[in-house]
Amino acid sequence: MGITFIDFPWAIALILLPLTGGLSCFLWPSVSKILGLVTVIGVMLSATGLGWLVIDKGVYHYLVGGWGAPLGIELYVDGLSLLMLMVTALVALGVSIYSIHYFELSYQRRFWPLWLFLLTALNALFLSADIFNLYVTLELMGLAAVALATLTGSHDAFTAAMRYLLATLLGSLAFLFGVVLLYHSFGSLDIAVLSERFESNITAWAAFGLISAGLVLKTALFPMHFWLPPAHANAPAPVSAVLSALVVKASFYILLRLWLEIFSQLDTDVDILFGFLGSIAIIWGSLQALRQTRIKLLVAYSTVAQVGYLFLAFPLAEKVGVTAWSAAVYLILSHALAKSAMFLAAGNLLRFGGHDRIADLDRVAQRLPITVAAFALAGVSIMGLPPSGGFISKWLLLQSALVQSQWGLVGVMLIGGVLAAAYIFKVLGRAFTQAPLPHEPGVVPATMEWAALLLAGGAILLGFFASEILAIIEIGSPFGAGEVKL
Amino acid sequence: MNTVFLYALVGIGLFCLGLFALIVQAHLLRKILAINIMGSGVFLILVALARRTEGGIPDPVPHAMVITGIVVAVSATALALVMILKVTESSGQPEFPDEESK
């Protein structure tokens, strides 16, 4: 056969490993912790292997079942999907390490299979080149995410998860409706085939409207964000981290992919609308975050604001496509790492104090220095200060806006940055105040602190490897010709 | 030929009726019914339009897609129904609490 190491089907491993891991955790719940960790490490290795393969040999195609489009399903990996897979693996690793000591025994056996199935769905989603297959992965992801969000078992969690479930089901249905129209217009489900056959007509417009509406709802762009803050704030910390870092980005990834490959051929002004809503999301989400009295809600509203930045890339990309899209991808990566770190850190603070009221974060800095460091580092990236991944992405976005003299968007970004600084210092400032401890603090295991710091460190490190990562984004030139100007 | 578009239009009707009910009905069980009916509408369009083939044998791919969709729908419904019971258990009514605006 002569299969060399590099030719190993890493992409298939990325799907099958978490799937079998999830099944095994369900079958043997008593060892689910070990099984889960082994699986996640395997996923990390597979993502690295796939990365090596793609960086070495370029775009990766796989015909599942050997049929190929349009009859069968294809997997497709270019720089964009590769980075999504890698950041997923990295966040998964951090969250899994964190979860070992976070959940009690009875919750371990519930958490691991659901979480590994969610990971399966995420990997399958980023690998897929078939729009109906994307629908199935979206549903798998949505149901797993909702189930995980209920794990705290509180009344608020159930109400929030119920809203989340309805929103995600509605979004998937709208997406499916769009898929139906695309299939019946152009006779294929494969993105590449659709991209060739696509032509602008009224049905294509309807499909675009339905798919965008569904995915925007799932991505929680203002004003469709109503479900996000309660669902993310009431979930267990590792779940909040995954929801904010990865699940929201997955639907954005599909929107981005379909926009680039298919819908950019429509002559639309929707990009302006996206930019407008994104701007409101930045301002409004940041203001709401500033108003919150609980850390987890604050962090959740910060996600609403950061999602707004992603949508700024749409209007900016018209003139400076590659720069603006690269900025968006960079933001996805850095926000994924920073936000998961922040939620994990918030979970530690909650565990330590027994509550997550910002006003009562007494003298945490001395007790949990690693956690506070993680929160601060993640905050640096969220605010967009150098050196961090967040800085690179916001800098690129700002550049694209300045080149085009889009002063409105420049203003929004600057205000958003100032507000982000305000809400992050609101937490950090409290953490350093001198107050006596009114209660017995909870014990926070070291793994939980280091997991948060690992992810936050990743967000900072992204700031040092800009040129390498931008080179990876360019593999398969998902954003068309051109180059990024740093 | 007309049958195709007749049923496709019925499908649109179901989708919009379901969406309307999803928005205006407060009872969670009805919201889940609404989601199911919206789904049926989309499936109906998918299969109706698959009969536009010349030979009389309809396109089988949409049929397989709908079977997949039906199974996904029953999975989502089962999860949603258990969650309704939980929400009702703690709040006493199968609705979203009023004070939060949607």
Added chain:
Amino acid sequence: MLTEYVSAVLLVAGAIFYLAGTIGLLRFPDVYTRLHALTKADNLGLGLIVIGLSLQASSFAAAGKLFLIWLLVLLAGASVSHLVARAALHKGVHLWKR
């Protein structure tokens, strides 16, 4: 030719039983009498239709399947009617009296 006419007559007769049963279901005053109407449609109406259709069936196997369906409906219909009536009695629904 003859079998086709016989089949048509049986089908129409079956349809009439269905119509009668449906009208009964809508018009009768209480759950017990409605059940009575329903079983007529199920058993007799479907029976006639099954006989009518099996006259036109291409093979014995197809006719056999049709009869199997009828038997199943008889079984399920009778049991379900019983269960509905029992539930109604347990709930305290009174028999209708003129």
Added chain:
Amino acid sequence: MEALALLQDVFDILLGFGLLWLAWLALFSLDLFRSIVSFISFGLLMAIIWVRLDAPDVALAEAAIGAGLTGALFLAAFAKLQPASVNGKGSSINPQKQSSRKQLLRWLPALIMLWIASGLTIAILALPPHATGLTSEVTSNLTASGVSNPVTAVLLNFRGYDTLLEIVVLLLALLAVWSIGSSVPSIESEPGPVLDTLSRLLVPILIMVSAYLLWVGAHAPGGAFQAGAVLGAAGVLLVLSGWKLYPGLEGFPLRLVLTAGSITFVVIAILTMLVSGTFMQFPPAQASILILILEMVATLSIGVTLAALFIGSPPTDIKKL
């Protein structure tokens, strides 16, 4: 012949409007129980429409899963909701709250729906009246797929990867339901002699029907999902007549049966990868036997999963830990 065509058109129109009317009843009838019953009738009418649209496979799936099991799930949830909401009708709208603002809140979405509906109508009517989709690709590859029913070929061979994920979705739903775990006890009813006899008679028949659907799926309408749903219905009937799983089987054996479908799928996918070098590429000579094995195990898993979803509460083994 023209009269027959006209009759068929009338029939289609009646079916279409009947469907919309039942949907309306299911969504807006004041009595929730009536709504659920309307929804089940909606599913049955839908099944007839699938037959009208030459989609018998979908009709079977709809009747068994869409109307049957979904309906059973709704009824069970409705029964469990009853003690929770005191008045029986927890949904009844408080008349005083129906202010003019509420009225406006209803008219606005109604108008938006009309707007969406007309837009979608234009979009659908703009489609070309003839399109082949993937019919020719499916037909020309059918011999290599191992089955002669094109829908089964798509589900288990051409797009088998979707089906693998779909089985995982079903399993995931059960995991989620067990994880949430309702504390409302499942419905306890004294079965009575009739239900008891019925289940004794019907369960073997249902198992036979399930096996038949499974076997016939290779060349005629049927297949794993339809067969699994029928098996699930047998399970529901057993549960309703008071049957309980032997406690020793509630733990690992039950979980093994539940996951068997997904595991078999994964194992066969890996085996094919070792043999042919490609994930889920069935060698044409062995395709039909592989598909049969897959479907048999999947049927069992789907049936048990559906029945377990109906019961809702996790087995005691899970609760303890």
